[in-house]
Amino acid sequence: MDILVCLKQTFDTEERIVIEDGQISDDGVEFVINPYDEYAVEEAIRLRDEHGGEVTVITVGPDRAEQALRTAMAMGADKGIIVDDEDLENADEYSIARVLAAVIKDLDFDIILGGYMAIDDGSAQVGPRLAELLEIPHISTITKLTIDGESVEAEKDVEGDVEYIQSKLPILVTAQQGLNDPRYPSLPGIMKAKKKPLEQLDLDDLDLDEEDLEGKTETLEVFLPPEKEAGKILEGELDEQVKELVQRLQSEAKVI
Amino acid sequence: MDFDLTEEQRMIRKLLRDFAEGEVAPGADERDRTKVFPRDVFKKMADLNMMGLPFPEEYGGAGADSISFAIAVEELSRVCASTGISYSAHVSLGCAPLYLFGTEEQKKEYLVPLCRGETMGAFGLTEPGAGSDAGGTRTTAVKEGDEWVINGSKCFITNASYSDFLALTAVTSKEPEGPEITAFIVPTDTEGFQVIDNYIKLGLHSSNTTELVLEDVRIPHQNILGEVGHGFKQFLVTLDGGRIGIGAMAVGIAQGAYEAALQYARERTQFGQSISKFQVIQHKLADMAMNIELARNMVYKAAWLKDCGRRFTKEASICKLFASEMAMRVCDQAVQIHGGYGYMHDYRVERFFRDVKLTEIGEGTSEIQRMVIAREIGC
Ligand SMILES: Cc1cc2nc3c(=O)[nH]c(=O)nc-3n(C[C@H](O)[C@H](O)[C@H](O)COP(=O)(O)OP(=O)(O)OC[C@H]3O[C@@H](n4cnc5c(N)ncnc54)[C@H](O)[C@@H]3O)c2cc1C
Numbered sequence: 001m002d003i004l005v006c007l008k009q010t011f012d013t014e015e016r017i018v019i020e021d022g023q024i025s026d027d028g029v030e031f032v033i034n035p036y037d038e039y040a041v042e043e044a045i046r047l048r049d050e051h052g053g054e055v056t057v058i059t060v061g062p063d064r065a066e067q068a069l070r071t072a073m074a075m076g077a078d079k080g081i082i083v084d085d086e087d088l089e090n091a092d093e094y095s096i097a098r099v100l101a102a103v104i105k106d107l108d109f110d111i112i113l114g115g116y117m118a119i120d121d122g123s124a125q126v127g128p129r130l131a132e133l134l135e136i137p138h139i140s141t142i143t144k145l146t147i148d149g150e151s152v153e154a155e156k157d158v159e160g161d162v163e164y165i166q167s168k169l170p171i172l173v174t175a176q177q178g179l180n181d182p183r184y185p186s187l188p189g190i191m192k193a194k195k196k197p198l199e200q201l202d203l204d205d206l207d208l209d210e211e212d213l214e215g216k217t218e219t220l221e222v223f224l225p226p227e228k229e230a231g232k233i234l235e236g237e238l239d240e241q242v243k244e245l246v247q248r249l250q251s252e253a254k255v256i
Numbered sequence: 257m258d259f260d261l262t263e264e265q266r267m268i269r270k271l272l273r274d275f276a277e278g279e280v281a282p283g284a285d286e287r288d289r290t291k292v293f294p295r296d297v298f299k300k301m302a303d304l305n306m307m308g309l310p311f312p313e314e315y316g317g318a319g320a321d322s323i324s325f326a327i328a329v330e331e332l333s334r335v336c337a338s339t340g341i342s343y344s345a346h347v348s349l350g351c352a353p354l355y356l357f358g359t360e361e362q363k364k365e366y367l368v369p370l371c372r373g374e375t376m377g378a379f380g381l382t383e384p385g386a387g388s389d390a391g392g393t394r395t396t397a398v399k400e401g402d403e404w405v406i407n408g409s410k411c412f413i414t415n416a417s418y419s420d421f422l423a424l425t426a427v428t429s430k431e432p433e434g435p436e437i438t439a440f441i442v443p444t445d446t447e448g449f450q451v452i453d454n455y456i457k458l459g460l461h462s463s464n465t466t467e468l469v470l471e472d473v474r475i476p477h478q479n480i481l482g483e484v485g486h487g488f489k490q491f492l493v494t495l496d497g498g499r500i501g502i503g504a505m506a507v508g509i510a511q512g513a514y515e516a517a518l519q520y521a522r523e524r525t526q527f528g529q530s531i532s533k534f535q536v537i538q539h540k541l542a543d544m545a546m547n548i549e550l551a552r553n554m555v556y557k558a559a560w561l562k563d564c565g566r567r568f569t570k571e572a573s574i575c576k577l578f579a580s581e582m583a584m585r586v587c588d589q590a591v592q593i594h595g596g597y598g599y600m601h602d603y604r605v606e607r608f609f610r611d612v613k614l615t616e617i618g619e620g621t622s623e624i625q626r627m628v629i630a631r632e633i634g635c
Contacts, residue, residue, distance in 0.1 A: 071270070
């Protein structure tokens with residue numbers, strides 16, 4: 001089985017966000033595999049161990065994103081492809097999906113996995129867009145996946161409920177939390193990751209023109225959420241507190 | 257110069273951070289109270305092949321370097337110093353002498369199961385009458401035919417209750433210029449060998465510290481580690497490596513205490529504001545951050561010299577001494593920043609405060625480190 005995983009390197013979830021000159025600064029930041037993509041990598045390795053074949057991890061990003069691919073290889077992925085994003089201007093989900101589609105159209109695959117969203121931009125679009133471009137079915141936010149021959153069965157999280165969906169290979173699925181418990185990379189895995197094949201591509205290699213890839217969205221402003229202000233604790237007799245609360249909800253918060 | 261970790265070292269740090277947070281931290285306070293050795297943690301570490309981290313693959317190791325070893329000890333100690341010291345002793349006192357001085361057969365028989373994590377590594381040097389002055393060893397080994405008969409006792413030996421065998425030192429003959437010391441590999445189930453786990457300690461409650469008693473313990477000649485009479489030189493070399501481990505352990509404990517203090521200082525309000533707004537508290541935290549960074553750099557430097565195959569005796573002593581003394585101050589001030597809560601078990605710093613003292617004592621006290629450094633600089 002040929003298994004592809006699309007992954008993104010994102011800020012570590014514990015990083016503090018600093019804005020400099022209207023941009024999010026990545027100075028001194030720790031990067032990780034986007035946590036949802038980590039579920040995808042784990043599921044891919046399990047599929048490979050069960051059905052045989054190879055897991056290829058693919059990312060579009062700067063040089064440092066190679067680290068994310070190496071980590072996936074340390075977990076057990078067999079090879080990697082990184083597409084340099086230097087020539088991409090104002091790239092958004094549209095652009096990334098196009099680049100991924102161009103990489104994947106030259107590859108053999110039975111299934112493509114990804115996280116359902118990246119924790120940085122949080123748009124949850126790249127997976128479905130990619131499936132559309134490749135003209136294959138997709139199931140998003142899956143929490144269980146079973147493959148038997150050509151047939152695919154997935155459990156999909158829908159706001160707390162579960163949908164059971166059947167489909168066929170080839171397919172693209174995106175992972176929701178709960179799909180699995182990603183393994184730690186083993187030490188020998190880490191030591192050997194560097195020796196696994198990693199292909200580096202740029203837009204020219206893919207016959208892509210950067211003008212066709214320009215994002216369809218425009219960022220107007222980047223700002224941090226307002227600082228949380230201290231809450232107000234009401235005091236006094238219960239009756240008075242209720243009165244004050246109603247009054248504040250009317251005149252201050254203006255919600256009633 | 258390059259201050260960046262390599263790709264592997266960064267991945268190892270991330271792995272150890274995640275492993276420590278996910279598997280070691282959750283039970284740490286509980287183990288501290290119940291004094292239970294973290295066997296399950298070491299089982300999981302063995303599954304990830306961490307127990308032989310810096311040794312070659314042919315012996316079941318992972319082929320990583322000493323910097324990675326220091327990173328591993330730091331990350332474990334940051335959440336649980338007992339796990340940190342047990343791991344450090346396993347690698348640098350248990351495995352390293354076998355790797356450095358063992359014959360090929362000894363490596364196959366003893367180093368391989370240690371690297372696979374099938375048993376814990378230990379090293380028996382200290383005796384009731386011979387601590388800093390390890391040359392004052394009184395345990396004796398007398399040759400009878402093809403066997404050696406060992407009598408004596410050892411104290412404060414880490415991990416021995418969980419070791420199938422360990423290396424220990426004994427006097428094999430009394431020369432006019434001083435006793436001739438030899439190291440023996442002794443299976444712990446040999447007749448006449450007792451491992452007693454009976455100490456009541458200040459800290460490191462879930463680490464295993466034991467007394468060894470040897471009464472007519474008979475060991476075949478082939479169990480001599482390396483050569484007869486090499487014991488003294490061997491443990492000097494072994495301790496050089498071990499000091500990097502204790503330095504890393506001190507950095508890890510300090511880092512854990514500092515992070516707890518920083519978080520607490522941000523959250524605690526007195527006089528109508530967060531105590532982290534008081535300059536006095538800020539300066540305490542700034543000193544912690546500065547000292548930890550300096551100590552970590554020195555630990556890395558000593559480990560780097562070792563990885564380059566260069567002499568690192570002085571640097572190992574400097575990193576161990578500086579890291580342990582700064583870690584004592586960091587833990588002290590971390591409790592101080594927590595006020596009364598810092599004195600309570602529920603806040604991790606109380607544990608760190610008790611655990612950290614060992615770093616100024618084990619593998620050579622601070623006084624001994626100063627003697628080593630003085631000798632190295634030509635005093
Ligand atoms: C938790 C724990 C785990 C340990 N694990 C191990 C282990 O696995 N294997 C092992 O072999 N040992 C182990 N040890 C023993 C440890 O290495 C010794 O305790 C240490 O080396 C000090 O020896 P000592 O306790 O006999 O103190 P002493 O040597 O009696 O020292 C007492 C004091 O005198 C000072 N002093 C001694 N000589 C001099 C001098 N020449 N000049 C100035 N001051 C001096 C010392 O610095 C110290 O302050 C462990 C100890 C502890 C507490």
